[in-house]
Amino acid sequence: MVKVPKEQRRYCPYCRQHTQHRVKEEKKGSASTLKKGHRRRQGKIDKGYGGFPYEDPAHRTRGQKNPLSKKMPLVLTCAECGKAHIAKKPLRTQHLETV
Numbered sequence: 001m002v003k004v005p006k007e008q009r010r011y012c013p014y015c016r017q018h019t020q021h022r023v024k025e026e027k028k029g030s031a032s033t034l035k036k037g038h039r040r041r042q043g044k045i046d047k048g049y050g051g052f053p054y055e056d057p058a059h060r061t062r063g064q065k066n067p068l069s070k071k072m073p074l075v076l077t078c079a080e081c082g083k084a085h086i087a088k089k090p091l092r093t094q095h096l097e098t099v
């Protein structure tokens, strides 16, 4: 569990200076089922391709375990101009909490 302060003084690319920012976790919307990547994957699942789809998702990469952590991008909203941007280096963690 990584605790991130809700208010931070960060660089704003629009104001071109450090200002107070509100921090939020990035939430991704559900992927469209009509996109090419989804159609390709669904085709493989329907047809059956080798060992795909993998029976044990914990061992997708052969011989190695999958990392449990994932990249957590932070959405920073500037208090002065009100514009939002995503922090450059996402945190790698399992759980993220804004305090």
Ligand SMILES: [Zn+2]
Binding pocket: 012, 013, 014, 015, 016, 019, 078, 079, 080, 081, 082, 083
């Ligand atoms: Zn700004």
